[in-house]
Amino acid sequence: MKFAKSIVRIAAAMFCTFGFATASFAGSGLSVPRGLAVDAAGNLWVANTGANNILKFNSNYVLQPNATITAGINLPTGVAFDPAGNLWVANFQASNGGQGGSISMYTNGKQNTNASITKGIVSPYAIAIDGMGNIWVSNDGSNIMVYTIPAPNTLPSAPIGPLSLSGYHIYGITVSGQALVWGTNTNGTILTPPQVALQEGQLPGYLDPGDTGNALATAANGNVYIGNFDGSVSVLTSNLVTFPFTQLNYTPYGIAIDNLRGRIYISDDVDSTIAVYSTSGTLLNVIQ
Numbered sequence: 001m002k003f004a005k006s007i008v009r010i011a012a013a014m015f016c017t018f019g020f021a022t023a024s025f026a027g028s029g030l031s032v033p034r035g036l037a038v039d040a041a042g043n044l045w046v047a048n049t050g051a052n053n054i055l056k057f058n059s060n061y062v063l064q065p066n067a068t069i070t071a072g073i074n075l076p077t078g079v080a081f082d083p084a085g086n087l088w089v090a091n092f093q094a095s096n097g098g099q100g101g102s103i104s105m106y107t108n109g110k111q112n113t114n115a116s117i118t119k120g121i122v123s124p125y126a127i128a129i130d131g132m133g134n135i136w137v138s139n140d141g142s143n144i145m146v147y148t149i150p151a152p153n154t155l156p157s158a159p160i161g162p163l164s165l166s167g168y169h170i171y172g173i174t175v176s177g178q179a180l181v182w183g184t185n186t187n188g189t190i191l192t193p194p195q196v197a198l199q200e201g202q203l204p205g206y207l208d209p210g211d212t213g214n215a216l217a218t219a220a221n222g223n224v225y226i227g228n229f230d231g232s233v234s235v236l237t238s239n240l241v242t243f244p245f246t247q248l249n250y251t252p253y254g255i256a257i258d259n260l261r262g263r264i265y266i267s268d269d270v271d272s273t274i275a276v277y278s279t280s281g282t283l284l285n286v287i288q
Contacts, residue, residue, distance in 0.1 A: 074230070124145075127173070181226075
């Protein structure tokens with residue numbers, strides 16, 4: 001079973017590692033990188049937890065220091081882009097008026113303070129946004145909150161949720177048109193049709209028991225990349241076939257996909273690096 005090491009790592013991995021969040025690293029500026037996202041131009045955005053900022057790297061892996069985001073940021077752990085190209089950040093600690101954390105929004109690198117989400121937020125961790133603009137947040141370690149954006153340029157409405165199942169600790173999250181995928185601590189990775197979650201307020205679905213889903217990302221072809229506590233990374237296809245992608249010597253805390261260039265980005269928060277793989281599993285580069 002892949003879960004053998006996960007229980008020991010949970011507290012240290014998700015919470016206690018924030019204790020060394022002041023560590024800094026020369027060169028790229030990476031410090032305890034967690035959530036990752038790729039924008040339409042192929043730039044990589046990093047929830048740089050240890051330095052309390054959001055970093056931008058261009059498609060040549062070069063840091064763009066003038067694009068660094070600090071406004072409204074407090075212990076960022078997740079990042080995602082909405083269909084309009086706005087960047088949303090999960091802030092794990094008190095921020096933007098939310099004592100339990102917040103979700104903050106940025107357009108062209110500038111914060112839209114009127115769009116900050118605090119209602120229902122308690123220590124948000126991972127964030128994903130579907131094609132309709134719904135914002136899905138793994139929240140409070142045990143549930144998922146959904147905030148709907150009914151039309152372009154409108155602010156998030158009241159939350160749907162909490163969506164939860166008793167006994168599950170929710171970590172990674174990703175969503176496509178066909179599946180909401182969320183990772184648990186010991187019970188595997190679960191796929192739920194998004195419309196079921198939204199309409200019925202439930203999180204049933206297909207259980208992939210071999211993967212814990214610490215970090216998750218969905219490719220344009222529907223494949224879901226799953227990073228696990230034991231360092232393994234798997235791919236779950238749209239027809240529910242799972243195959244190994246690579247084996248890491250660390251627990252991945254963020255995965256992002258550049259569909260145009262065929263790149264898979266995986267963050268290592270211990271060494272403060274980001275590995276870049278091809279879709280065939282070949283290591284292309286390490287941002288450090």
